[in-house]
Amino acid sequence: MQFIDVDKVVFAYDNDEETGNTVLKEISLSIKKGEFVALLGHNGSGKSTLAKMFNGILLPDSGDVTVCGMNTKNDETLLDIRRKVGLVLQNPDNQLVASIVEEDVAFGPENLGIDPVEIRKRVDSALKAVDMYEYRDHAAYKLSGGQKQRVAIAGIIAMQPDCIVLDEPTAMLDPQGRQEVMDTIIKLNKEKKITIILITHYMDEAALADRLLILDNGTILTQGSPKEVFSKIELLKRHKLDVPQAAQLAYRLNSCGFKIDELPLNADDCVKMILAQIEKV
Amino acid sequence: MLKEITLGQYFPGRSVLHKMDPRMKIILLTVFIVFIFLTKNYVSLAIMVVSVIFVILFSGVSLKLYFKSLKAIIFIVLFTSVLNLFYGTGDPLFQWKFITITQAGINTSVFVAARIISLVLISSVLTYTTSPTDLTDGIEKLLKPLSVFHIKIHEIAMMMTIALRFIPTLLEETDKIMSAQKARGADFDSGNAMTRIKTLIPILIPLFVSAFRRAYDLAMAMESRCYHGGEGRTRMKVLKYSKYDYIALCVVCLLCIGVIICNIRLPITLRTGM
Ligand SMILES: Nc1ncnc2c1ncn2[C@@H]1O[C@H](COP(=O)(O)OP(=O)(O)O)[C@@H](O)[C@H]1O
Ligand SMILES: [Mg+2]
Numbered sequence: 278m279q280f281i282d283v284d285k286v287v288f289a290y291d292n293d294e295e296t297g298n299t300v301l302k303e304i305s306l307s308i309k310k311g312e313f314v315a316l317l318g319h320n321g322s323g324k325s326t327l328a329k330m331f332n333g334i335l336l337p338d339s340g341d342v343t344v345c346g347m348n349t350k351n352d353e354t355l356l357d358i359r360r361k362v363g364l365v366l367q368n369p370d371n372q373l374v375a376s377i378v379e380e381d382v383a384f385g386p387e388n389l390g391i392d393p394v395e396i397r398k399r400v401d402s403a404l405k406a407v408d409m410y411e412y413r414d415h416a417a418y419k420l421s422g423g424q425k426q427r428v429a430i431a432g433i434i435a436m437q438p439d440c441i442v443l444d445e446p447t448a449m450l451d452p453q454g455r456q457e458v459m460d461t462i463i464k465l466n467k468e469k470k471i472t473i474i475l476i477t478h479y480m481d482e483a484a485l486a487d488r489l490l491i492l493d494n495g496t497i498l499t500q501g502s503p504k505e506v507f508s509k510i511e512l513l514k515r516h517k518l519d520v521p522q523a524a525q526l527a528y529r530l531n532s533c534g535f536k537i538d539e540l541p542l543n544a545d546d547c548v549k550m551i552l553a554q555i556e557k558v
Numbered sequence: 559m560l561k562e563i564t565l566g567q568y569f570p571g572r573s574v575l576h577k578m579d580p581r582m583k584i585i586l587l588t589v590f591i592v593f594i595f596l597t598k599n600y601v602s603l604a605i606m607v608v609s610v611i612f613v614i615l616f617s618g619v620s621l622k623l624y625f626k627s628l629k630a631i632i633f634i635v636l637f638t639s640v641l642n643l644f645y646g647t648g649d650p651l652f653q654w655k656f657i658t659i660t661q662a663g664i665n666t667s668v669f670v671a672a673r674i675i676s677l678v679l680i681s682s683v684l685t686y687t688t689s690p691t692d693l694t695d696g697i698e699k700l701l702k703p704l705s706v707f708h709i710k711i712h713e714i715a716m717m718m719t720i721a722l723r724f725i726p727t728l729l730e731e732t733d734k735i736m737s738a739q740k741a742r743g744a745d746f747d748s749g750n751a752m753t754r755i756k757t758l759i760p761i762l763i764p765l766f767v768s769a770f771r772r773a774y775d776l777a778m779a780m781e782s783r784c785y786h787g788g789e790g791r792t793r794m795k796v797l798k799y800s801k802y803d804y805i806a807l808c809v810v811c812l813l814c815i816g817v818i819i820c821n822i823r824l825p826i827t828l829r830t831g832m
Contacts, residue, residue, distance in 0.1 A: 329778070332782055334778055334781060334782060356784050356786065359781070359782055359783070359784045360784055363782060363783070364778075364779070364782040366775055366778070366779055368772075368775060370727055370772070371771075371772045371775035371776050371779065372775060372776065372779035373723065374719070374720065374723065374776070374779070374780060374783075375690070375691050375719060375723060376568065376689065376690045376691065376719075376722060376723045377568070377570070377689045377690075377691060379794075380689065380691040380794070380795075383793075383794035384780075384783055384785075385783040385784060386792075386794070387791055387792055387793055387794060388783060388784040388785050388786065388791055389784055390790040390791060390792050391792060392792065393792060393793060393794055393795070393796050396792065396793075396794040397794055400794060414570045415570065416567075416568065416570070416726075417723075418723075418726040418727055418730075429779075432783060433782075433783070436783065436784065
């Protein structure tokens with residue numbers, strides 16, 4: 278049994294039985310504990326819909342989603358599932374419930390009925406984990422986008438989840454905010470061993486993941502390690518998806534006759550590759 | 559322009575008033591307001607006004623913010639006190655054509671102005687020094703007895719928390735939409751009342767659409783964070799009366815006794831209700 282199992286899930290928002298509006302079409306996938314998975318796909322391919330399946334916000338029309346053996350369709354274990362799998366949305370403004378940072382972070386644990394002393398401890402450690410401890414008594418609406426998003430992540434961490442699903446958490450942020458949020462996500466994955474499912478449009482963010490899942494029109498187009506997936510440039514291009522610039526350059530060089538041994542995914546690797554090529558010549 | 563509105567805003571701080579229990583603050587505020595309206599002569603009015611000033615100084619919130627909250631009501635204050643000036647009865651002090659000003663008129667207008675200003679200032683102290691969550695928590699606890707009538711106190715309190723949380727967000731959004739409409743040539747500052755109301759429609763519609771979208775997201779975020787109503791919910795900050803609350807209670811009691819004594823012992827200046 279895997280940590281999260283998605284088994285032949287079919288879903289449509291409006292059920293008028295026309296095949297045209299099925300958003301998820303018999304999707305099956307599984308997520309291991311501690312994994313960092315990036316979910317890619319163009320707009321409307323069903324990424325957000327799939328994200329809402331992981332913690333039972335949406336339920337499949339047919340097929341099953343199970344988290345640690347608990348089916349999301351079972352009402353009795355739904356709270357347990359939501360405690361294990363947290364969801365962070367795109368717009369940081371819309372997911373903060375309380376006006377003050379620490380009060381917002383406390384919202385999740387409060388719902389779980391945890392003892393006040395313990396909540397305090399969890400809130401403090403969650404805020405420290407996202408580097409927002411100094412801001413604990415600030416008004417949430419005055420923070421920058423990146424800071425708000427980190428508070429939202431802290432609000433999930435305070436519930437001590439095993440997994441965090443992030444739906445385009447950096448889409449509305451400036452480059453600095455993006456960097457802060459990505460650093461936080463990677464730290465949580467590496468240090469706290471929290472499973473991460475990251476939905477993103479940025480290929481350089483996706484390249485940091487252990488595994489990529491490409492969603493296209495409600496089905497899984499391809500999956501594998503970033504190197505495997507980004508080497509299928511033709512396939513991705515056909516489905517109007519990008520690859521990191523470094524991989525793109527390597528692909529162009531390759532088609533001009535240069536022999537590339539290892540696909541570079543970031544600028545540093547790219548520089549190394551070019552230096553290696555120059556030495557050969 | 560809309561950023562000027564300080565309604566329901568909280569300014570974090572470490573003052574005695576920040577440390578007080580919200581329940582006590584709400585109760586004392588109510589008592590205070592009642593007594594502001596019970597003052598019958600200048601001495602008792604002075605007691606209340608001076609204590610308002612002291613409370614403001616104790617709150618540790620910048621005086622500028624209090625002036626801001628007054629700016630919004632200055633027109634109402636001027637209007638009502640000027641009106642009252644001409645409606646006094648008794649011997650005229652000053653007469654010119656149909657305008658008569660009497661001692662009673664002057665008294666009423668001073669009392670009206672002082673009462674409204676004190677009322678607004680002391681209420682601002684509450685919202686400035688109490689975090690919205692604490693405020694709604696306090697209200698929830700104080701109204702708890704009403705739940706025997708099947709009134710959903712927790713839900714009401716949660717709605718207030720969210721409303722207070724979204725006031726600044728929606729104000730900011732309104733500002734943005736107004737700028738966007740101005741950039742498209744909208745004119746909000748001219749025309750008669752009817753055309754001005756009509757120019758509000760292109761602001762309100764996008765605002766509503768976005769508010770609904772936000773509500774949809776928020777509901778999802780709350781569910782994801784295991785929200786399932788007030789049942790079995792605990793709070794991080796447990797409300798507890800501290801020594802500050804008891805001191806404040808004593809001080810307010812003394813003030814009230816002072817006002818009552820002054821009202822009884824000293825001649826009454828103000829006979830009308832208001
Ligand atoms: N609340 C909704 N009601 C109806 N249709 C929706 C809703 N949310 C998304 N859709 C539709 O479902 C499809 C997939 O959307 P979504 O999962 O948001 O894709 P992505 O996140 O990959 O952009 C889109 O065609 C979209 O129009
Ligand atoms: Mg989406």
